[in-house]
Amino acid sequence: MAEASTRRARTAIDATASGVDRLSILPDEILHTIMSFLPARQAVQTSALSRRWRELWRSMPCLHIDIRDFRTSTATPPVHQRWCAGGVTRPYNPNPRPFQDGWTKFENFTTNLLMFHSAATLDRFRLRISGEDHELEAERWIRRGIKYNPAVLEVTLTSVTGIIPLPPLGPSAVAAPCRLRRLNLHGLRLDDGFADHLRSRCPVLEDLQLKGCDCLFRELVSTSLKSLVIDAGDRGFRVQLVVTAPALVSIRLAFGQSTDPRSFVLNGAEGSLSQAWIGESFGSVNNNLSRLLGSMCNIRTLDLWRFGYRIDKLLEDERKEFPKLHNLTTLLMGQCDMREEFDILRFFMENVPSLEKVTLRHCKENRAEEKSTRVVGLAVNMCRFSVLQIQSGCLGLEDLELKNCYCTFREIASHTLKTLKMDGCSIDVPVADDPDRVFVIRVPALVSLHLSVYISPFGVSVNEASNLVLASIRFHVGSGRNIQRNVRKLLDGLSSARNLELTYLKTVVPSVDETTGKFPAFSNLKTLLLDTCDLSDNFKTLGQFLHNAPNLEKLTLKHCKLSKGQTKKVKSMRKTLKCQNLLSFKCSNLKLVEIKGSEGNIQQLFDLLFGIWENLLKATVVLTKDD
Amino acid sequence: MAAPESGDGNNGAARMVTLISSDNTRFEVEAAAASLSQTLQLTILDGGGGGGDGIPLPNVDSATLSKVLEYCIKHAPAAANGGAPNATAVDRAELERFDNEFVNIDQSVLYSLIMAAHNLEIEGLQSLVAKKVADMIKGKSPMEIRRTLGFPDPTPEEQAEMNAHMLEYGWAYE
Numbered sequence: 001m002a003e004a005s006t007r008r009a010r011t012a013i014d015a016t017a018s019g020v021d022r023l024s025i026l027p028d029e030i031l032h033t034i035m036s037f038l039p040a041r042q043a044v045q046t047s048a049l050s051r052r053w054r055e056l057w058r059s060m061p062c063l064h065i066d067i068r069d070f071r072t073s074t075a076t077p078p079v080h081q082r083w084c085a086g087g088v089t090r091p092y093n094p095n096p097r098p099f100q101d102g103w104t105k106f107e108n109f110t111t112n113l114l115m116f117h118s119a120a121t122l123d124r125f126r127l128r129i130s131g132e133d134h135e136l137e138a139e140r141w142i143r144r145g146i147k148y149n150p151a152v153l154e155v156t157l158t159s160v161t162g163i164i165p166l167p168p169l170g171p172s173a174v175a176a177p178c179r180l181r182r183l184n185l186h187g188l189r190l191d192d193g194f195a196d197h198l199r200s201r202c203p204v205l206e207d208l209q210l211k212g213c214d215c216l217f218r219e220l221v222s223t224s225l226k227s228l229v230i231d232a233g234d235r236g237f238r239v240q241l242v243v244t245a246p247a248l249v250s251i252r253l254a255f256g257q258s259t260d261p262r263s264f265v266l267n268g269a270e271g272s273l274s275q276a277w278i279g280e281s282f283g284s285v286n287n288n289l290s291r292l293l294g295s296m297c298n299i300r301t302l303d304l305w306r307f308g309y310r311i312d313k314l315l316e317d318e319r320k321e322f323p324k325l326h327n328l329t330t331l332l333m334g335q336c337d338m339r340e341e342f343d344i345l346r347f348f349m350e351n352v353p354s355l356e357k358v359t360l361r362h363c364k365e366n367r368a369e370e371k372s373t374r375v376v377g378l379a380v381n382m383c384r385f386s387v388l389q390i391q392s393g394c395l396g397l398e399d400l401e402l403k404n405c406y407c408t409f410r411e412i413a414s415h416t417l418k419t420l421k422m423d424g425c426s427i428d429v430p431v432a433d434d435p436d437r438v439f440v441i442r443v444p445a446l447v448s449l450h451l452s453v454y455i456s457p458f459g460v461s462v463n464e465a466s467n468l469v470l471a472s473i474r475f476h477v478g479s480g481r482n483i484q485r486n487v488r489k490l491l492d493g494l495s496s497a498r499n500l501e502l503t504y505l506k507t508v509v510p511s512v513d514e515t516t517g518k519f520p521a522f523s524n525l526k527t528l529l530l531d532t533c534d535l536s537d538n539f540k541t542l543g544q545f546l547h548n549a550p551n552l553e554k555l556t557l558k559h560c561k562l563s564k565g566q567t568k569k570v571k572s573m574r575k576t577l578k579c580q581n582l583l584s585f586k587c588s589n590l591k592l593v594e595i596k597g598s599e600g601n602i603q604q605l606f607d608l609l610f611g612i613w614e615n616l617l618k619a620t621v622v623l624t625k626d627d
Numbered sequence: 628m629a630a631p632e633s634g635d636g637n638n639g640a641a642r643m644v645t646l647i648s649s650d651n652t653r654f655e656v657e658a659a660a661a662s663l664s665q666t667l668q669l670t671i672l673d674g675g676g677g678g679g680d681g682i683p684l685p686n687v688d689s690a691t692l693s694k695v696l697e698y699c700i701k702h703a704p705a706a707a708n709g710g711a712p713n714a715t716a717v718d719r720a721e722l723e724r725f726d727n728e729f730v731n732i733d734q735s736v737l738y739s740l741i742m743a744a745h746n747l748e749i750e751g752l753q754s755l756v757a758k759k760v761a762d763m764i765k766g767k768s769p770m771e772i773r774r775t776l777g778f779p780d781p782t783p784e785e786q787a788e789m790n791a792h793m794l795e796y797g798w799a800y801e
Contacts, residue, residue, distance in 0.1 A: 021776050021778040022734065022738045022777070023734070023777075030745050030753075033741075033754070034764075035761070036757070036761075037754075037757055037758045037762075038764060038765060039765075042764065042766075044796070044799040046772070047796065047799075048769035048792055049769055049772060050773075051785075051788070105801050108798050109799060113799075
């Protein structure tokens with residue numbers, strides 16, 4: 001041993017001295033690791049490199065045998081690619097001969113490889129075959145692969161005709177114990193014998209993936225299994241499948257369209273299962289989802305994909321049966337059908353008390369083309385999720401409306417949302433999420449924002465909304481210590497808006513002792529509407545807006561309030577301080593000032609403005625009486 | 628795996644260990660990062676490497692060790708999350724970006740790295756480098772591989788041997 005390593009060290013020195021490559025002096029194990037990332041043919045071809053490499057392939061611990069590596073010729077890859085692209089749908093190919101040639105090479109190679117490869121066991125055996133009429137060879141090679149007692153076995157058959165049954169799995173009881181840790185099967189027929197072998201011969205199996213397999217077995221039992229993927233594909237299940245896996249941590253289930261969800265039952269995983277992905281199923285409405293989720297009652301993360309689920313059709317007792325998922329913190333709904341006013345989402349929220357994060361991704365609305373979603377009366381007061389994240393792709397959600405919602409989350413985040421409407425919503429950000437209890441709208445593409453919310457004692461903050469065209473805010477301020485701060489914080493986020501409509505705005509000018517910083521600069525602002533706003537602060541609020549909006553073109557004052565005292569005061573002011581320009585701001589583009597309200601109100605306002613604002617004369621002033 | 632152990636000793640400040648390269652350079656690193664190495668993890672669990680002691684690594688020079696530790700520090704948080712099911716897509720993408728850049732280095736450094744990763748039993752690093760080397764081999768003929776990997780030109784004798792071999796194993800070369 002020592003001698004060997006000295007020799008190797010000397011070789012290394014010789015090597016660098018004489019310019020021999022540095023790779024070849026690495027030990028066999030490392031070269032084998034490198035070879036394990038190569039397809040089998042290329043790995044075998046390294047034997048030509050030098051004497052050092054000549055015999056390495058015979059003992060390499062990973063074999064990746066893939067029909068796709070046997071292209072007939074590099075000049076005509078399209079034919080081959082079309083032919084071997086896999087999947088069940090095969091494009092029309094009038095001339096399968098080129099592939100057949102590829103098969104001959106592939107078969108010759110695989111037969112020779114498996115004959116001359118001399119390792120007793122393998123770490124990984126991966127086999128991928130496609131094409132017609134090769135059941136015999138496929139079965140023989142799979143059998144050989146299993147005989148290597150690999151820790152990882154992956155078999156993918158994308159053949160069009162004939163489905164191959166999986167040969168007996170694992171060595172019989174007398175031989176060495178089965179090392180199988182991961183088993184990925186695609187396109188095989190699996191019968192009761194397979195299930196029997198899994199239970200009795202695979203004591204360390206942790207990871208099982210069955211995709212597009214013809215599952216004929218009724219029961220799957222494994223005490224070691226941690227991760228299970230069943231993707232029924234087009235085949236579906238023919239019988240009911242009962243899975244008993246007490247160590248299962250994560251599960252991924254995709255039932256084919258044809259599959260009745262009643263055909264899947266999960267047992268014994270309540271304590272261990274923390275992640276579930278359930279997709280494409282449950283087209284019909286029944287309580288099977290309840291039952292399935294009931295068997296996963298401690299999961300923390302749930303992904304639901306392609307659900308079209310009419311909750312309203314659930315019977316009352318079926319609703320009651322729906323499990324409370326007490327530990328669920330993360331819910332993702334992808335490509336879900338959100339018709340019926342987010343019924344699914346709402347239903348989940350009622351039953352998931354500890355939800356922290358909800359993500360909607362590619363969610364389908366009324367029609368595929370329609371890009372708007374309305375959520376009406378979404379009562380989410382039972383849950384505490386803190387981030388409503390809306391991620392979308394091709395069906396990008398652009399329009400979200402929350403009406404009369406009680407929002408206990410702290411953030412709305414979306415990259416696609418352009419219109420956000422929150423009408424009559426109460427915001428109640430838990431102190432635990434944010435000590436200042438500020439509700440954050442993080443929607444960079446936002447164009448139009450309509451808020452009618454109670455923001456006190458909670459603040460609302462609009463971040464990154466640099467494309468905002470219209471912001472319409474109806475304040476329901478109520479009483480509270482931080483009103484000034486919260487109103488200012490909200491206005492800060494709207495500073496890039498081009499059109500601003502503010503209703504029920506009370507005074508926002510800081511009192512003397514307050515240090516809320518500068519009034520935001522509304523450099524893009526073209527039109528400003530103040531509706532039923534309080535101007536009884538000696539026009540300081542209005543003054544601040546005008547002072548900070550140099551590009552304003554149109555100002556509308558509607559039903560704005562003046563105090564009696566103020567009216568008198570300004571009248572007297574007009575006498576004494578005539579021509580004093582109290583409102584001295586540029587607004588050189590201001591062309592139109594509209595004043596709307598009752599007759600007395602508009603007259604007063606006009607008088608007042610006229611008295612203290614010289615520049616008003618340069619704009620057209622329109623006075624409109626209420627009917 | 629490593630996270631609970633590193634936490635129980637002194638809460639708050641992360642436990643540090645010292646590693647000493649073959650050329651006697653000392654590296655101080657968080658125990659959680661060093662524990663990516665299966666070999667070091669055992670020593671660290673036994674309380675080694677702390678204080679002034681340091682763990683000598685006679686097979687790893689300082690240049691290689693600093694590169695190894697760069698990898699370990701970057702990957703330690705994800706490893707502490709137990710394979711990182713909680714990691715966001717952003718985190719994963721960032722790690723991937725790091726990995727890609729990390730192996731974009733000289734061949735000789737790659738070989739030193741894979742040797743060190745092998746000795747220290749850092750599985751992720753070993754796979755990362757092995758995959759990089761495999762990618763340099765993929766799709767090339769034996770002669771092209773020899774050239775890419777800096778093999779010296781074959782002697783006529785070697786060339787004849789190579790040809791004979793490829794003839795004998797024609798099934799792998801058709």
